[in-house]
Amino acid sequence: MLNGVRVLSFNHFLAGPMAAQTLGDLGAEVIAIEPLQGAFQRNWAVANHFVGGTSVNHLATGRNKKSLAVDLKSAEGLAVVKRLVKDADVVMENFRPGTMDKLGLGYETLKALNPGLVYAVASGFGSDGPYRERPGQDLLLQALSGLAARTGDAEGGPTPAGPVIVDQHAAMIYAMSICAALYAKAKTGQGRLVEVNLYQAAIDLQGEGLTAWLNGAPSPHPRGPGAVAAWFSGGAHGIHRTADGHLAISMASNAALAAALDLPALGAIPEQDGLARREEICALVGARLLQHGTAHWQPLLDAAGVWNAPVQDYADLQSDPQLVHNQVFTTLPGAHGGSVTLISLPARFDGEVPPVRLMPQPLGAQTRDVLRAAGYGEAEIDGLIARKAIGAAS
Numbered sequence: 001m002l003n004g005v006r007v008l009s010f011n012h013f014l015a016g017p018m019a020a021q022t023l024g025d026l027g028a029e030v031i032a033i034e035p036l037q038g039a040f041q042r043n044w045a046v047a048n049h050f051v052g053g054t055s056v057n058h059l060a061t062g063r064n065k066k067s068l069a070v071d072l073k074s075a076e077g078l079a080v081v082k083r084l085v086k087d088a089d090v091v092m093e094n095f096r097p098g099t100m101d102k103l104g105l106g107y108e109t110l111k112a113l114n115p116g117l118v119y120a121v122a123s124g125f126g127s128d129g130p131y132r133e134r135p136g137q138d139l140l141l142q143a144l145s146g147l148a149a150r151t152g153d154a155e156g157g158p159t160p161a162g163p164v165i166v167d168q169h170a171a172m173i174y175a176m177s178i179c180a181a182l183y184a185k186a187k188t189g190q191g192r193l194v195e196v197n198l199y200q201a202a203i204d205l206q207g208e209g210l211t212a213w214l215n216g217a218p219s220p221h222p223r224g225p226g227a228v229a230a231w232f233s234g235g236a237h238g239i240h241r242t243a244d245g246h247l248a249i250s251m252a253s254n255a256a257l258a259a260a261l262d263l264p265a266l267g268a269i270p271e272q273d274g275l276a277r278r279e280e281i282c283a284l285v286g287a288r289l290l291q292h293g294t295a296h297w298q299p300l301l302d303a304a305g306v307w308n309a310p311v312q313d314y315a316d317l318q319s320d321p322q323l324v325h326n327q328v329f330t331t332l333p334g335a336h337g338g339s340v341t342l343i344s345l346p347a348r349f350d351g352e353v354p355p356v357r358l359m360p361q362p363l364g365a366q367t368r369d370v371l372r373a374a375g376y377g378e379a380e381i382d383g384l385i386a387r388k389a390i391g392a393a394s
Helices: 015-025 057-059 076-087 099-103 109-112 136-142 165-188 197-204 207-214 256-262 278-287 294-303 320-327 367-373 378-386
Strands: 007-012 029-034 066-070 090-093 120-121 192-197 238-241 248-249 307-310 331-334 339-343
Touching: 007 015, 007 076, 015 029, 015 057, 029 057, 057 099, 057 339, 066 076, 066 367, 076 109, 076 378, 090 165, 120 165, 120 207, 136 165, 136 197, 165 192, 165 197, 165 320, 197 207, 207 331, 248 294, 256 278, 256 294, 294 307, 331 378, 367 378
Parallel strands: 007 029, 007 090, 029 066, 090 120, 120 192
Antiparallel strands: 238 248, 248 307, 331 339
């Protein structure tokens, strides 16, 4: 989709690298510009886990990118980057606000070099404002945005989501906004400044519930009682324990659920009382579900038209028939040898999942290739490496 688009990515941590990877998955030529010691995500791993010496953070965010190692504090390294900017379509960065300006790579500077440039910035809270200097980390943003306060059950405390959902959502907004700017550029020839931030991504994740609250929906407690999924959920909408596991029940009418579970007492509760009497409903449903295992209840719920799903864990996912059908997991040879399993881009084009053209690369693996394409000779490249203005994989 983005074949012919050149992206220079100065991103680190998760949201930025994931957004750049998405553009790479869509066909863009993405050049990840990293310091000589490597970007953060290359050197820190989830659960402290490395695969063949490669951080799983880099595995999750580094495919379909070329790696260029540059010392941005070196005058020669900076000159290399500015030379690349002249032929770029997009520059992406997610440093603290003001960092790129201090490096001599701010928007106005690069726009003067390339007036058609799309300059895209992702920050924790925005490029200005009272929170400008705060660290934009996922857990902190879940806390600030109300997301943690609205997650979990009423009897417990505020609960963060396990996955880093704010970063993930921000990455998709980041990539989407860049694509929109590229579409506008294709029509007008004009570049522009694109800005997204993680704080608003955390707010955006809560669009339904927060909009209800903003417009007067009653919320005596920030979280749902018992097994109820959310503060605004009624009836048995939530996750319930069975004799051997857990089962999610979604938006079921009292009548249909009563028929499926053989619960006359539930059937006697009027549908309009689903929110007001949700604790009573959950108590009835919960006690009944504990009498049998999940596999017993599912066909009965299906037959009654009650939406339901078993609670699966990671160990269940690679054998899930729909995920297998959708080609969600891809196992390929890694750059350092051995096999690596990646999660595919969650989109298809003409029925096909975009291929992995380039596995996550060693630091500086394409430094020489990128500089050759920019017109540097071998002696110039060797000199830059010797003076540590750039780095290249051996």
